[in-house]
Amino acid sequence: MKYVIGIDLGTSAVKAILVDYGGIVHQTVSRSYPLIQEKSGFSEQDPEEWYKKTKEAVAELITNFEGKADEIEGISFSGQMHGLVLLDQHLNVLRNAILWNDTRTTKQCEEIYSVIGEKQLIAITKNTALEGFTLPKLLWVKEHERDTFDKINLFMLPKDYLRFRMTGTVQTDYSDAAGTLLLDVAEKKWSQELCEAFGIDIKTCPPLAESHAYTGTIKKEFAEETGLTGTTKVFTGAADNACGAIGAGILSEGKTLCSIGTSGVILCYEEPQKRDYDGKVHYFNHGQEDAYYSMGVTLSAGYSLSWFRDFLGGEESYDSLLKGIEHIPPAANGLLFTPYLVGERTPHADASIRSSFIGVDSNHTKVNFVRAVLEGVTFSLKETIDILRDNDHEINTIISIGGGAQNKTWLQMQADIFNAKVVKLASEQGPAMGAAILAAYGCGWYSSLQECSRVFISYEKAYDPIPSNVEVYETLYEIYKKVYIQTKNLNKELEHFR
Incomplete structure (x- = not known):
């Protein structure tokens, strides 16, 4: 072997x-x-x-x-x-x-x-x-x-x-x-x-x-x-x-990746010189020869969840922390979170902006806050998807990897907020798998990265958007986008006290 x-x-x-x-x-x-x-x-x-x-x-x-x-x-x-x-x-x-x-x-x-x-x-x-x-x-x-x-x-x-x-x-x-x-x-x-x-x-x-x-x-x-x-x-x-994209099979036009780790990434495969984003998203050479990818970044994606866990004492496992979020309806009973803990990258390149919980009510419990954190992170990633769609990308299927792919409620939430099918890999190894595919291709095992990825990658389950949830999230998303605009100057003024 x-x-x-x-x-x-x-x-x-x-x-x-x-x-x-x-x-x-x-x-x-x-x-x-x-x-x-x-x-x-x-x-x-x-x-x-x-x-x-x-x-x-x-x-x-x-x-x-x-x-x-x-x-x-x-x-x-x-x-x-x-x-x-x-x-x-x-x-x-x-x-x-x-x-x-x-x-x-x-x-x-x-x-x-x-x-x-x-x-x-x-x-x-x-x-x-x-x-x-x-x-x-x-x-x-x-x-x-x-x-x-x-x-x-x-x-x-x-x-x-x-x-x-x-x-x-x-x-x-x-x-x-x-x-x-x-x-x-x-x-x-x-x-x-x-x-x-x-x-x-x-x-x-x-x-x-x-x-x-x-x-x-x-x-x-x-x-x-x-x-x-x-x-x-x-x-x-x-x-x-680039390796994360290879490890998820993002090697041809129409493939999109959602990676939620400490930071969050939406990444699309790009043919050479097909689109000009004028700096609105990152545009990098791919690990596949003569190919490119566009990418938007949420600085505090999984970090928002780990921060909230640490805020509560840091002793709870993530499985325990997320327990019960499936019973909270979309919009977390009127609670909204923006994931700007350390500033933001896409679409707001702003080092001064900071996070907010909006709509805190005395009836809200820990699980409402957890759900709101997940929704806020996913809304931030949707802002990149909007830019890509506005530039003629058809985003119908998204491969989800990282911490955001470890919870089925969060996967369904991504499908609903992105209004696209979200697919989970059967055996996810992240960028390390992309590196292994590059080594296998380099050794001459397969004739192309695509051929190698078809052997190395398989899919476990797909989550389709639920129309009623999509409708709720479309309304909430419009409110979410206003928070940055209306808190930008306030956070600039608060910067003096940090």
Whole structure:
């Protein structure tokens, strides 16, 4: 039997899965690592922790593997986007990695617009300047840590640093490079214009490769410490959202993904140059060659639910927390929540906006609040779906993954609010499965990613919208959209007190 390993380098943990030729997952191992938050708005990690925990995860896979190590033919990667890893001329790390959810760079985003202009930035990168992207982080280091900036020989994205440590080779793929604000997305090359405008040596940008490209074999040290063989092939991999899309079969026009984790994502497959969103949603290169995807983001999706659980004491399981929501009618008996706990991304790129519960009544109990949180998160995701539909996307079937796919009432709620069929995967492994599919395709097991995905992916159940619920939610949604408009200035004024 032949096997591949898919590795997903997430924000809080690394996940490794062992998958055979038929797409059966034999093992799943996860290892967590800490965030480093020295100041408000700062979010960093030590890249050495990624490597250390990945070694532990892979070593456990091999220890529990009943086959032979040389049957594991390939490894590929998914990784958290936008993170900045800086290396010196000896390829040693210069500082902690600055992560996607770090918000210190508002000033640098303003600088980007003043230097290059929003219109020209979108023309090159297809995206607006947001704090989470990589270029603003580079500019922050340039301004605040000039000695470090002057020593930069190379910058990397998180999964690419991990792969470098495992193989000694340096690349990034187009889907991850698209999240830096330095890639010419249509031309698939680093932008000389942007690099020159911001004083960045284009030679510090890593070489570009397709997500399925072969990048080398495992280094002797990593093989000896994990039990892998030195002949195990390694492939470039892709950004976590691109891998999540691959792992859910979003590989052709008409396919849409709803992923609810800490943040929430609505993602649509795009044919090259078919639509221009003018920066209203993200537009990135896909992990599939010469394809793209559009994406909207809710910053506090699953995080809204975990925050509410922690607010109540944090001792309750999620199953217990959600118990009884099926008995509360749509609209949570007149209670409405907006999921702006840490600001918002789509459609409101606003770092100052904050959450609200509207309509709190003395008759409301905990379960009303829980239902309202789920509805508010789903409404926020619907705002992205509206943008996509307004740009001629037919969104009739949505694959739902992540925490939002673990509760049947929430799945039905998504179908009702999105007014579309919502499908749950039979065996969901998230971006790690997308990484495994890239490895399997890279090894030549299948002729295309689509062929591989048909073998590796199966569906469990579909939820159709209930017309009476759709009608209620359409009315409530119009009220929901007013909350941002009517609380925007209030939250700006409150920012002084935070």
